[in-house]
Amino acid sequence: MIEDLKKLEVETQNDLESVTDKKTLEALKIKILGRKGLFASLAGRMGEVPAPDKPAAGQELNRVKRILEESFKEKEASFSAVSPETKSLDATMPGTFALPGGIHPLTQVTLDVTRIFERLGFAVVDGPEVETEYTNFEALNIPLDHPSRDSFDTFYLDNGKLLRSQTSTVQIRVMEKRKPPLKIIAPGKVYRPDATDATHSFMFHQIEGLMVDEGARFSDLKGILLAFANEFFGAGTKLRFRPHFFPFTEPSAEIDLWSPTRGWLEILGAGMVHPNVLRGVKIDPEKFTGFAFGMGVERVAMLKYGVEDIRMFFENDIRFLKQF
Amino acid sequence: MKLPISWLKEYIDVSVSPERLAELLTLSGTAVERIEKKGGEAVLDIEVTTNRPDCLSILGLAREVSALTGERIKKVVSSQKSVVSEKIKPKSLSPVYCPPSTDYRFTIRIEDKKGCPLYTARLIQNVTIGPAPSTVQRNLELVGSRPINNVVDATNFVLFEMGQPLHAFDADKIEGGVVVARSARKGEKFLPIDGPELTLDEKTLVIADAQKVIAIAGVMGGKRTEVTASTKNILLESAYFDPARVRQASRLAKISTESSYRFERGVDPSQVAAASRRAATLIGQWAGGSDQGMAEKIAGSLPKPPRVFLRPSRLEKVLGQAVPAGKILKTLQNLGFSPVKKSADRIAVPGRSGRRDIRLEADLIEEILRIEGFDTIQPTIPVTKHGLENIENKKIKQIQELKKYLAALGLHEIITYSLLPGRLIRADLPGGVSRLRNPASAEQEYLRSSLLPGMLQTIAFNINRKADALKLFEIGNCYKAEKESTRLAMALYGHWEKNWKRKSEASFYDLKGVVENILGHLKIDPTHWPSLIDGKLMRIEPTVTKFFDIPNDVYYFEINWDELTNDSIRKKLSVETPHRFPSVRRDIAFIVDKGKSVGELSILIKSTSPYLEEVLLLDEYVGKNIPAGRRSLAFSLVYQKETGTFTDAEITALQNKVGDALRASYKVEFR
Numbered sequence: 001m002i003e004d005l006k007k008l009e010v011e012t013q014n015d016l017e018s019v020t021d022k023k024t025l026e027a028l029k030i031k032i033l034g035r036k037g038l039f040a041s042l043a044g045r046m047g048e049v050p051a052p053d054k055p056a057a058g059q060e061l062n063r064v065k066r067i068l069e070e071s072f073k074e075k076e077a078s079f080s081a082v083s084p085e086t087k088s089l090d091a092t093m094p095g096t097f098a099l100p101g102g103i104h105p106l107t108q109v110t111l112d113v114t115r116i117f118e119r120l121g122f123a124v125v126d127g128p129e130v131e132t133e134y135t136n137f138e139a140l141n142i143p144l145d146h147p148s149r150d151s152f153d154t155f156y157l158d159n160g161k162l163l164r165s166q167t168s169t170v171q172i173r174v175m176e177k178r179k180p181p182l183k184i185i186a187p188g189k190v191y192r193p194d195a196t197d198a199t200h201s202f203m204f205h206q207i208e209g210l211m212v213d214e215g216a217r218f219s220d221l222k223g224i225l226l227a228f229a230n231e232f233f234g235a236g237t238k239l240r241f242r243p244h245f246f247p248f249t250e251p252s253a254e255i256d257l258w259s260p261t262r263g264w265l266e267i268l269g270a271g272m273v274h275p276n277v278l279r280g281v282k283i284d285p286e287k288f289t290g291f292a293f294g295m296g297v298e299r300v301a302m303l304k305y306g307v308e309d310i311r312m313f314f315e316n317d318i319r320f321l322k323q324f
Numbered sequence: 325m326k327l328p329i330s331w332l333k334e335y336i337d338v339s340v341s342p343e344r345l346a347e348l349l350t351l352s353g354t355a356v357e358r359i360e361k362k363g364g365e366a367v368l369d370i371e372v373t374t375n376r377p378d379c380l381s382i383l384g385l386a387r388e389v390s391a392l393t394g395e396r397i398k399k400v401v402s403s404q405k406s407v408v409s410e411k412i413k414p415k416s417l418s419p420v421y422c423p424p425s426t427d428y429r430f431t432i433r434i435e436d437k438k439g440c441p442l443y444t445a446r447l448i449q450n451v452t453i454g455p456a457p458s459t460v461q462r463n464l465e466l467v468g469s470r471p472i473n474n475v476v477d478a479t480n481f482v483l484f485e486m487g488q489p490l491h492a493f494d495a496d497k498i499e500g501g502v503v504v505a506r507s508a509r510k511g512e513k514f515l516p517i518d519g520p521e522l523t524l525d526e527k528t529l530v531i532a533d534a535q536k537v538i539a540i541a542g543v544m545g546g547k548r549t550e551v552t553a554s555t556k557n558i559l560l561e562s563a564y565f566d567p568a569r570v571r572q573a574s575r576l577a578k579i580s581t582e583s584s585y586r587f588e589r590g591v592d593p594s595q596v597a598a599a600s601r602r603a604a605t606l607i608g609q610w611a612g613g614s615d616q617g618m619a620e621k622i623a624g625s626l627p628k629p630p631r632v633f634l635r636p637s638r639l640e641k642v643l644g645q646a647v648p649a650g651k652i653l654k655t656l657q658n659l660g661f662s663p664v665k666k667s668a669d670r671i672a673v674p675g676r677s678g679r680r681d682i683r684l685e686a687d688l689i690e691e692i693l694r695i696e697g698f699d700t701i702q703p704t705i706p707v708t709k710h711g712l713e714n715i716e717n718k719k720i721k722q723i724q725e726l727k728k729y730l731a732a733l734g735l736h737e738i739i740t741y742s743l744l745p746g747r748l749i750r751a752d753l754p755g756g757v758s759r760l761r762n763p764a765s766a767e768q769e770y771l772r773s774s775l776l777p778g779m780l781q782t783i784a785f786n787i788n789r790k791a792d793a794l795k796l797f798e799i800g801n802c803y804k805a806e807k808e809s810t811r812l813a814m815a816l817y818g819h820w821e822k823n824w825k826r827k828s829e830a831s832f833y834d835l836k837g838v839v840e841n842i843l844g845h846l847k848i849d850p851t852h853w854p855s856l857i858d859g860k861l862m863r864i865e866p867t868v869t870k871f872f873d874i875p876n877d878v879y880y881f882e883i884n885w886d887e888l889t890n891d892s893i894r895k896k897l898s899v900e901t902p903h904r905f906p907s908v909r910r911d912i913a914f915i916v917d918k919g920k921s922v923g924e925l926s927i928l929i930k931s932t933s934p935y936l937e938e939v940l941l942l943d944e945y946v947g948k949n950i951p952a953g954r955r956s957l958a959f960s961l962v963y964q965k966e967t968g969t970f971t972d973a974e975i976t977a978l979q980n981k982v983g984d985a986l987r988a989s990y991k992v993e994f995r
Binding site: 099101103106121129158183216219223241242253254319321 | 350351352353355373374375376567568571572641642643644645684685686687689690693694698699701702703704705706708709710717719720721724727728730731732733734735736737738739740741742743758759760761762763764765767768771782785786789791794795796797800801803806808821823824825826
């Protein structure tokens with residue numbers, strides 16, 4: 001008896017869910033709560049219940065009745081709130097509010113990346129794209145007439161200034177003005193006279209991070225980048241740190257990301273800030289240590305979204321942009 | 325740099341697989357880009373960073389392998405004895421090189437002591453030019469060098485084996501018995517072994533005889549003194565050239581060779597004589613002839629890497645993990661250094677001439693770390709300490725917020741190139757004023773001063789792909805009059821709204837609405853709006869849209885971002901209690917000359933009464949029943965009093981004042 005009541009309750013609730021018009025609701029109500037309805041027939045079986053179980057069965061009978069009545073009442077109310085006019089509308093016609101536009105995928109990636117570093121205590125800063133030879137090279141310990149400049153071929157303006165070839169210039173600008181502790185993250189455009197193809201562009205975006213403090217360690221650099229990768233690329237992301245050479249860091253590392261389908265993919269350059277760089281901005285390298293890291297936004301975006309040609313980011317085909 | 329495993333094995337035992345070796349090298353800083361199989365031979369293709377020229381040779385890489393695996397390097401090279409002793413060391417002032425029992429007299433003259441601090445020449449007589457042994461040819465092919473003949477191949481073999489570039493001249497073609505290291509003379513001609521004749525100038529360091537240039541120092545020898553099939557006697561050059569000079573010469577001549585590549589990065593001066601000796605031995609074996617000994621001239625100072633001290637405590641401080649001093653000493657020894665433990669926390673490491681990149685303690689710390697393995701360092705998260713000063717850049721935050729807001733308003737962000745092609749530079753189009761000194765292509769000639777050309781290009785690009793409605797914005801830096809500024813641009817093209825209920829073409833006023841919307845969003849005091857909008861909001865001239873093949877109107881707004889973020893134009897937020905008494909709204913419609921702007925009319929209307937809370941344009945009508953040159957305007961006026969409600973009479977009086985003012989000033993005609 002009690003089981004049957006429970007079953008009726010559940011089935012009726014389910015049926016009510018799928019009712020979409022008043023007529024069906026009316027029919028259902030008669031079927032369940034009508035004088036000859038299912039509930040009435042169950043109530044009629046009360047006599048069959050053994051005496052000791054009667055109080056419990058009676059309680060359950062009342063409870064189910066109350067619930068079913070409430071449910072029907074609620075459903076009826078929901079129908080009467082809809083004006084007759086609404087019911088005559090074709091609700092499948094499209095809405096007429098303008099669809100949103102969107103932010104560029106490179107901006108999206110930049111926001112995602114900087115947000116993670118902000119949570120780790122880094123402040124977002126920027127710097128100019130037109131830079132001096134000093135900030136772009138000398139201050140970063142890149143000597144003139146050295147092969148290490150080859151990877152930093154640069155556009156020059158007639159006034160002797162240049163278009164920065166890396167966002168590391170922002171490090172210099174910040175450190176010249178402020179004293180440690182420093183934790184900054186600097187996104188921006190950089191320029192290199194590369195021939196343009198599917199993976200190279202003469203203009204691209206970088207995000208540069210820097211921490212300088214008493215006791216900033218290489219292990220901290222590893223921890224910060226691991227935390228970033230796990231949040232950005234997903235938990236369990238595997239990174240590989242490889243020694244590399246950058247004039248402005250020592251030790252220097254390149255960091256690869258493990259892809260099950262493509263193997264190790266290089267995504268970051270990093271290292272401990274070179275003592276010469278710190279000295280150049282009048283920070284005592286004996287007292288303070290620091291680390292810096294940088295990544296290419298396009299590269300990360302291509303990896304994350306499966307974009308195969310870097311030029312798509314700058315063509316701004318609206319059909320491409322709308323997908324982000 | 326290509327490393328054939330079989331060649332490597334001549335100097336060191338390798339028990340691990342090529343794949344494992346590649347991994348070991350990669351994880352210690354000499355990144356193996358791929359493993360090539362050449363006729364069953366494994367060849368590692370290694371990316372050597374610019375700071376490690378010592379790894380540009382098989383022996384150099386063998387030293388890396390030794391440090392990584394603990395295997396000893398076999399003594400192949402140093403056990404080779406020279407055919408004759410090297411006792412001919414000319415006096416430095418008059419270095420005349422007269423090998424015994426020959427007719428040769430060579431004077432080595434170094435005019436550019438900085439460019440060429442060290443030069444050696446060796447005479448080898450009566451060689452027989454022919455092919456080098458096939459195993460040698462094979463090795464050279466594996467490292468990507470074309471076999472030429474036994475003498476040239478010997479020099480190339482030593483270049484790859486030891487990292488020291490050499491050059492063999494045909495001794496009989498050197499005129500006047502002199503070998504001079506000097507700057508080229510302006511206009512001096514030189515025909516290299518490969519490539520067209522060059523015209524040199526004093527920036528290029530050359531080797532010359534009494535007459536002419538016989539080589540661009542460290543880059544390439546000349547055709548005239550080239551070793552040919554008929555060559556009998558050889559003058560073998562081994563030298564140290566200044567990296568910057570070689571780099572400069574290589575760039576000017578647009579010739580990059582295995583030799584210049586190594587000189588630019590810095591060869592090991594201590595190997596100059598040894599390499600000459602090694603090559604002489606090989607030439608003796610492969611081409612016969614008799615080695616008449618070597619003359620050496622040291623003219624300038626050679627780079628001497630300093631002694632560096634390493635504190636294990638500092639290493640721990642920088643890395644976040646300690647490495648025992650004993651292990652540090654062992655690693656340094658395996659890398660060819662001779663470290664001396666001076667005290668518990670001080671290890672003296674004398675400079676090694678092959679490792680000029682080691683100049684600071686940090687460099688040694690990296691050496692230890694890369695051999696230990698970067699993976700041995702356990703990651704930590706640093707404690708964040710903040711100064712009192714707020715370092716965060718407000719501008720970046722505001723831009724980020726505005727981008728999201730504009731997207732919500734229906735606009736798409738675009739990012740266009742900051743460099744513009746010359747064909748987009750037009751008098752009627754703001755854009756490029758700063759030309760690059762070294763544009764890489766005609767597509768990247770000018771640094772933009774406006775976002776407009778990029779915007780129009782994007783619109784045209786999308787129209788070509790059948791887009792019929794575009795709402796775009798870009799925020800990016802521009803450069804004008806030596807000043808860089810961040811600018812915001814917005815453009816509308818085609819439909820503003822297009823759905824089954826409403827269709828409208830984008831208009832000037834739609835874009836103005838967007839601008840007003842963002843000014844409101846940025847909490848800019850409305851009294852500043854006109855100055856922020858006027859002149860910056862426009863319909864693009866049809867001549868310009870036509871140039872871009874854009875068939876319809878483009879509405880465009882561009883502003884210097886700094887104008888929007890100036891704090892002085894921001895609304896001071898002070899809350900007013902909403903009025904207690906209800907306001908009264910009255911509409912007013914009249915016909916007025918088209919020349920009178922809604923702006924000036926609104927100001928006039930508002931000036932008639934302090935109770936006028938709001939003056940809002942309701943409608944504009946031009947056409948039937950309206951005389952030409954005039955238009956009908958309807959305004960809604962909202963009156964509000966602090967102290968109570970208005971009576972009808974009061975309102976009528978106020979409305980009459982508005983009417984009188986309009987009639988008096990603008991000759992309006994009420995409807």
